[in-house]
Amino acid sequence: MALYFTKEHEWVKLEGSQATVGISDHAAHELGDITFVELPQIGKTVKQFDTLAGIESVKAASDIYSPVSGKVAEVNATLEDTPEVVNESAEDAGWICKLDGVNSAELANLMDAAAYAEFLKGLE
Amino acid sequence: MGYCANTPEEIREMLAVIGAGSVEELFAPIPAELRAKSFDLPAGISEFELMQVMRGKAAAGGADVVPFIGGGIYDHIIPAAVDHLSGRAEFYTAYTPYQPECSQGTLQALFEYQTAICRLTGMEASNASLYDGGTAVAEAALMAMRITGRSKVVLDASVNPLHREVLSGYLARLAEVPQVAPKGCDSDLTRLMASIDGDTAAVIVQNPNFFGSVADLAALAAKAHELGALLIVSLYPIAAGLVKSPGEMGADIVIGDGQSLGNPVSFGGPYFGFITTRKRFIRNLPGRIVGETVDKNGKRGYVLTLQAREQHIKRQKATSNICSNQGLCALRGLIFLSALGKDGFAELASLNHDKAEYAKSLLAKIKGVSVVNAGATFNEFTVSLPGNAAQVVEKLLASGVAAGVPAGGYYPGMENALVVTVTEKRTKAEIDRLATLLEDALCN
Numbered sequence: 001m002a003l004y005f006t007k008e009h010e011w012v013k014l015e016g017s018q019a020t021v022g023i024s025d026h027a028a029h030e031l032g033d034i035t036f037v038e039l040p041q042i043g044k045t046v047k048q049f050d051t052l053a054g055i056e057s058v059k060a061a062s063d064i065y066s067p068v069s070g071k072v073a074e075v076n077a078t079l080e081d082t083p084e085v086v087n088e089s090a091e092d093a094g095w096i097c098k099l100d101g102v103n104s105a106e107l108a109n110l111m112d113a114a115a116y117a118e119f120l121k122g123l124e
Numbered sequence: 125m126g127y128c129a130n131t132p133e134e135i136r137e138m139l140a141v142i143g144a145g146s147v148e149e150l151f152a153p154i155p156a157e158l159r160a161k162s163f164d165l166p167a168g169i170s171e172f173e174l175m176q177v178m179r180g181k182a183a184a185g186g187a188d189v190v191p192f193i194g195g196g197i198y199d200h201i202i203p204a205a206v207d208h209l210s211g212r213a214e215f216y217t218a219y220t221p222y223q224p225e226c227s228q229g230t231l232q233a234l235f236e237y238q239t240a241i242c243r244l245t246g247m248e249a250s251n252a253s254l255y256d257g258g259t260a261v262a263e264a265a266l267m268a269m270r271i272t273g274r275s276k277v278v279l280d281a282s283v284n285p286l287h288r289e290v291l292s293g294y295l296a297r298l299a300e301v302p303q304v305a306p307k308g309c310d311s312d313l314t315r316l317m318a319s320i321d322g323d324t325a326a327v328i329v330q331n332p333n334f335f336g337s338v339a340d341l342a343a344l345a346a347k348a349h350e351l352g353a354l355l356i357v358s359l360y361p362i363a364a365g366l367v368k369s370p371g372e373m374g375a376d377i378v379i380g381d382g383q384s385l386g387n388p389v390s391f392g393g394p395y396f397g398f399i400t401t402r403k404r405f406i407r408n409l410p411g412r413i414v415g416e417t418v419d420k421n422g423k424r425g426y427v428l429t430l431q432a433r434e435q436h437i438k439r440q441k442a443t444s445n446i447c448s449n450q451g452l453c454a455l456r457g458l459i460f461l462s463a464l465g466k467d468g469f470a471e472l473a474s475l476n477h478d479k480a481e482y483a484k485s486l487l488a489k490i491k492g493v494s495v496v497n498a499g500a501t502f503n504e505f506t507v508s509l510p511g512n513a514a515q516v517v518e519k520l521l522a523s524g525v526a527a528g529v530p531a532g533g534y535y536p537g538m539e540n541a542l543v544v545t546v547t548e549k550r551t552k553a554e555i556d557r558l559a560t561l562l563e564d565a566l567c568n
Contacts, residue, residue, distance in 0.1 A: 036407065036432070041273055054441075061432040061441075 003091060004067065004107050005116035006049070011091055012067035012110065019068050019102040020095050023055065026120055028090035031057035034083045039075040040097055046070065048106050053096050055086070068106045070099030188524065190554050192483075194504045194545025195334065195529040196257060196284045197395070198384040200362065201472075201549060202456075203463040206386045210456045219451055224427040231426035234451060235414040237458040244364045244461070245378040246371020247400035252412040253454035254446060257381025258290030260397030261328065261358055263410045263444060264377045265291060265299070267401070268326035268354045270408050270443065275299045277326055278319045282306040282333035283358060285534035291328075299325070309335035309496040309506045309541075317347040324351060326377070330358040331370065335531070335543055336504030337497045338367055345374025361385055361398070362547075363502045365473025377401045386460025387453050396450035396457065407433055410444030472548055476503035479555065480546040486559040487544070492566060496541060504545040506531065510566060513542040519565045525558055 003011045009027035013020045028034065038054035046052050052066035075097045079085060086094035111119055130138075135147065144150040151159065166177065191199050209215070214229055221227030238250040254260045265277050277295065279288060281303040288303070295301055304315050311333050320327055327348050332338045345355040357370035359380040370378040383395035401409060407430060415429030435442035464472060480503040488495050492510035509516055513530035520527045532539035546555065 038407070044273075056432040061438050063441075 003113055004110035005113070005119075006065060006067045006110055007119065008049075008065045010052075010065055010067045012107075014068075014102060014104055014107065017100065017102050017104075018073065019070060019099045021052065021064075021067060021097055021099060022095040023064060023086065023090055024116070025090045028087050028094070031055065031062070032059045033057055034086045037076075037079040037083045037086060037096065039077070039079065040072045042072050042075060044072045046072070046099070048109065055083075064096060066099070067110055068099060068102045070102040072097050073100040074098040186521075186526070189521065189526045190524060190550070190557070191389075191526045192528050192544050192546060192550065192558055193526045194547075195543060196286060196360075196381060197389055198360070198362065198503075198545065199389050199547050199549055200384050202386050202388060203460065205463045206456050206459045209459050210386075210452060215452070215455055217452060219449075222428060224425060228426060230451065230455075231414050231428070233455050233458060234412075235416060235426050236462075237454050238414060240458055240461045241382075241398050242400055244361055244369070245359060245375075245398075245400045246369030247375070247378050248371075248403040249406040249409065249413075250398065250400040251409045252414050253382070253449045253451065254379075254397035254399055254411060255450060256393060256395045256397045257284065257358065257379070257383075258287040258397075259294075260379035260381070260399050261287045261356075262291045262294035263397075263446070264356045264379045264399060265295060265326060265328065266444070267377060267399075267405070267408050267410060268356060269299060271354065271405055272325040272352060274323050274325035274353070276321070276323045277301045277328060278316060278324055278353075279303045280306070280311050280316055280327075280329040280333065282309070282311050282335060282337070283328060283330040284334050287330075287358065306333065306335065306337075308498060309333075310337045310498050311339050313339060313341075313344055317344055320348055320351050320353050322351055324348075324353040326354040326356045328356040328358070330360075331367065332360060332363055332502045332504060334534075335497060335506040335541075336501040336545075338363075338500045338502055340368070341370065341373040341375065345376075348376075349374070360502070362473055362476060365470045366477055367473075367502060371400075376405065382450075382454065382457045385457035387456050394450060394453055396453035398454075398457075406430065408443055409433070411446040411449055473502075475548040476546065479503070479548065479550055480505060480544075482552070483544065483546045483550075483555045483558065486555065487562065490559065490563045490566065493562070503547060504543060506541050506543050509540050509542055512539050514539070516542065516562070516565050520558075520561050523561050525554075525561055527558060527562060 003013050005011050009024045011022050011024050034057045036056040040053045046066040048069045049065050051063045053064040055062050055064055076095050221230050234252045241250040254263055269275055277299050279301050304312055304319055306312055311329055316327055348355045354376035356377045357375040359370055359378055361380055362384045378400045380398055381395055382398050387395055412428055413430050414426055417425055417427055419425045433443045435445055484495055484505050487493050487507050494508050496506040496508050517527050517530055528542045528544040531541035531543055
């Protein structure tokens with residue numbers, strides 16, 4: 001399944017009704033060395049584009065917004081001790097959490113990889 | 125504090141820079157009702173004369189009274205090194221420094237302060253201090269609410285009443301705060317445990333409690349953890365020299381007033397508060413944290429760390445709006461602890477306990493007087509008198525002894541209860557005198 005992106009640089013990958021969420025390679029690069037990922041509480045319910053988690057780097061402290069609505073089913077606990085995994089592999093091993101009960105119709109509000117690449121060009 | 129006189133010329137220059145016509149005009153924006161009507165001081169006298177006037181005022185205000193008062197603020201020894209070192213110009217500021225390149229001494233001192241407070245409380249992480257004991261209780265409750273995402277705080281009513289008042293002010297619109305009344309003078313651990321549920325962020329107790337009773341909190345900690353709640357313990361730091369540390373008993377956040385560590389008793393401060401926690405909660409600590417690092421040449425150095433929690437970066441999402449802190453008072457605490465050392469500190473705690481036990485045994489012999497604490501106490505205990513405790517205290521004041529804190533002012537129905545504190549500074553003669561005066565006052 002392909003990745004979809006938000007304008008706030010989160011990505012989501014949907015498998016059935018479960019979504020895996022993270023921040024984009026571009027965001028991880030822009031943030032610089034990531035020092036802490038504030039993972040969401042398991043069981044927390046979020047709406048699309050609500051604050052989901054937090055991330056801190058040597059440069060900034062930022063919110064991570066949820067690309068889709070759902071309920072937090074799992075968090076990437078390896079980030080608690082090794083947040084640098086987000087720098088190394090933002091769009092794969094550096095995933096933040098998994099959401100259950102996701103409606104695929106919400107993907108229509110997001111960008112696919114090609115559109116996101118275009119969007120990034122516009123930011124340069 | 126130094127006596128700095130300004131010449132009329134200097135005052136004119138300063139006012140000209142500010143753009144105020146007179147000193148009166150400078151203070152004009154402060155509403156009249158908030159300004160002192162008079163400082164009751166003679167105008168234009170020499171430093172020597174002024175000292176005489178002030179000494180006279182201090183004596184009239186009770187500075188010579190022998191205090192058996194505690195209730196959160198305690199009369200302890202202060203080694204001369206504390207005044208001398210904390211008064212050095214390099215240290216003499218209340219602020220934690222942002223610029224590590226010009227503040228290594230202060231940063232190192234605060235780093236060592238954090239280490240000392242962690243060892244004292246049996247915890248893993250400390251910040252660089254808070255305002256005082258009351259705000260520390262409130263910051264700990266807010267921290268527990270952030271960590272657990274819950275908004276109910278179970279409060280032992282034998283936590284210092286003044287601290288509970290500060291907590292109510294902070295949490296009025298943020299949390300439900302059920303209070304659990306003590307059983308006699310002891311914290312009611314059974315009811316505290318029964319009050320914790322799945323919505324509880326934390327249970328707050330004080331050890332020793334306001335009445336001086338010491339409790340083992342291990343079972344309370346276990347019960348809190350079973351339900352996903354945290355245990356917050358307010359600690360009188362001197363007691364840590366003798367009583368099992370809150371960390372050993374399973375506390376998640378330990379707080380308290382640091383005044384007893386090298387800061388003199390004065391009318392409301394300045395004192396300092398402390399807060400320590402487990403390593404896994406460090407990002408939820410409020411205020412400044414000093415960390416150790418290495419510079420580009422590999423040499424050890426100190427910096428303010430984890431600053432992304434703070435308001436200058438995280439704005440409204442910061443862990444707390446604490447900005448400046450009580451660096452100078454905390455430094456005094458560190459120097460006090462360093463001067464005493466581990467053994468000296470334990471000896472100090474034993475002295476407090478032993479003298480209080482002696483006083484307890486003397487007072488218990490007086491007809492109509494009984495000790496209310498059911499179990500162990502440290503240097504503070506509660507006696508029940510045959511009459512109103514506040515009136516007895518008034519009587520003894522006339523003889524130059526402050527017998528204790530009457531509990532009735534804070535606990536309706538306990539008008540006959542008197543909380544007595546005996547620190548290492550009280551001599552055998554003073555304790556004997558307290559007993560004699562009390563006996564006389566009750567017989568007549």
